[in-house]
Amino acid sequence: MRLEEGRVIKAYNSFFYVQTENELVSCKLRGKFKKTRKSQGVVPGDKVLIAKLSDGTGVVEEQLPRDSLLRRPAVANVTQVILTFAAAQPDLHPLLLNRFLVLAEWSGLKNILICVNKTDLYRGDRAAFLQLYEQAGYRVLRVSAKENLGIAELRQVLSGETTVFAGPSGVGKSSLLNALDANLSLATGQVSDKIKRGRHTTRVAELLPYEQGFIVDTPGFSAMELGEIPLAELANFFPEFRPYLGQCRFAPCSHTHEPDCGIKEALAAGKISNERYEAYQAIYKEIQEAQQMKRKKEYK
Template sequence: MPEGKIIKALSGFYYVKNEEGITQCRGRGIFRLNKVTPLVGDQVVFQAENKREGYLMEVAGRKNDLIRPPIANVDQAILVFSAIQPNFNPLLLDRFLVLIESKRILPIICISKIDIITVEERASIEQFASQYRDVGYDVLLTSTDDQQTIDLLLPYFENKLTVFAGQSGVGKSSILQTLRPDLVIKTDEISTHLGRGKHTTRHVELIEIGNGLVADTPGFSSLEFSELEVTDLSNCFPEMRRIHEECKFRGCTHLSEPKCAVKKALDEGSIMEYRYENYLEFLQEIKDRKPRY
C-alpha cells in the first residue's frame, strides 16, 4: 500500500502527499477505537480507492507532537515576535521557548517589524538579540519591507518540517506571504483597542517553502506547562542545561540549594537575571498546578 505525509487536515479529511500527488483520505474507524488521532505531519500508510480518494490504514510512530496546534514530527519552530505593535515581550518569548524545548524541537527566534522602530528601540532589540544568541539561539531581525531580511529564513527550511508560531499580530502570515507571494493568506490589521492582532489562520496546513515544509498554524491556544514537571524545567533553559550537572545536589531546583552552579553563574553574570526570574515564575506556576488524576 502507498505511503505519504499528511499535509492538511480539514473537516474529517486528511490530505496525504505521496508519489502520485495528493490523496484525500478518511480515517478508519479503528483509529477512534484505539484513540489515535492522525495529525498533520504524520507519516501514514493509506489505501487508495482511486488517484484522489482513499482511507488511512496506519500511522507511523512520531518523534514528537503538538496538540494545540495539532501537528507531528516537527523539526524546528520559528518563533516570530515583533519589535513593536505588540511590543517585544521576553517573558512570553521564554514561555514559548520552554514549551518548544520541552518537545525537543529546535527553536529559532525571528523578531519582526524592525523597520518601524526608533533608533533607541533598535538598540534595545539588538541587545536582546545578542543575549539570546549568547544562550545559543539563532536570532533573525526581519522586516517584510526588506526582502533580504526575509530571505535569511530560507536556508533554515531545507529538508525540515517547520512550525511558525508566536503571539497573534506579529506578522507570521505576512512573512509567509513575502516568502511565497503566490500564497493566499488572510492577514488582519492590529486591533488598536486590544493591542493585538486578530486570529486569521484557521487550520494547520503544510506548504512548500525553500525545499522544506512549513506549517502556518493558528498559534498555541494553550501556553500552560501542563506536561512539564519541576525537575524538567531547567532542561528547557539551555544556559542552565549546560551546567546543571555541576550543582552539588541532583535534582537541584536552583532556588536556595547550596553550591548551585546556576546560582553561581547568575552571580557571575553568565545567566541573564530576567531569564532566571522567568524561570522562577514558571517554576512556581508548575508547583501551583492542580494535580491531575
C-alpha cells in the same frame, strides 16, 4: 488492498489532506486513530498509509512512526521551529517568549530559532534584549515582511527542512510566508487597534512545499498549558543552564531556594542572565501551581 504512502498536509473538519507521490487525497480516519487524552491522534506532518476508494477519496489505515512531534502547535516530523514575534504590534513580552522557548525545548527539537518581525515599526533598540537570547545559544533573525528585510537570510535556514512558524496571533507568520513565496497568497489579518492583538486569521496548521522541504503556517496562540512539563526537567530546557547542572549540593535541586546551587553561582558570575533566571523561576512556579491544582482535583 494496496496501500499508498503519503504525508498529512493539513487536517480540517475531520478531513485529512494527504499528499501522496502523485496527488492530494482527502481522507477520513479509521476510528482507532481518533484523538484521546493520551494520544494526539493523527496530526499534520504525519506520514501515513492510505487506501484509495473508488470515489477518489481515501481512508487513513496506518500511521507511520514519527521522527519528532512538536506538541503545540501539534505538527509531526518537524526538523525546526521558528518562534515568531513582532518587535511591536503586538509587543514582544519576554515571559511569553520564554514560555514558547520552553515548550519547543520540551518537544526535543534540534533547531529552535527566534524570529522578530515588524522591525520596520520599532524605533528603539531591541539589540540588548535580543542579545540575551543569542548568548543563551539561540539564533535570532530580525526581519520585516512588509519591507522585505532579512527575508534572504530567513530563506537560507529553510532549505531542505520542515520548519514550523509558531507564535502569537498577529505577529506576521502568514505575511512572512507570503514574503518568502508570493504564490502562497495566505490570508493575513489586521491587528486590532484597540486591544493590539491579532484576530486568529490562520485557523489550521498547513504544510506548504518549499525548497525541497516544507514551511508550516500555524494558527497563533499565546495561552499555553505548561502543566505537563516535568518540573525536574525544566532546567534542561534552558540550554545555557546545562553546563552547570550537576554542580549543586542537593540532588534533586530546584535551583530556586537551595544553598550551594550551581545555577545560582553561574547567575552570580554573570554566566546566566537575570532575565532568563527570572523566567525560569516564574515558569517553575507556574508549573508547580498547575500540578498542585491537578492533584487537588484528582484527590476530590
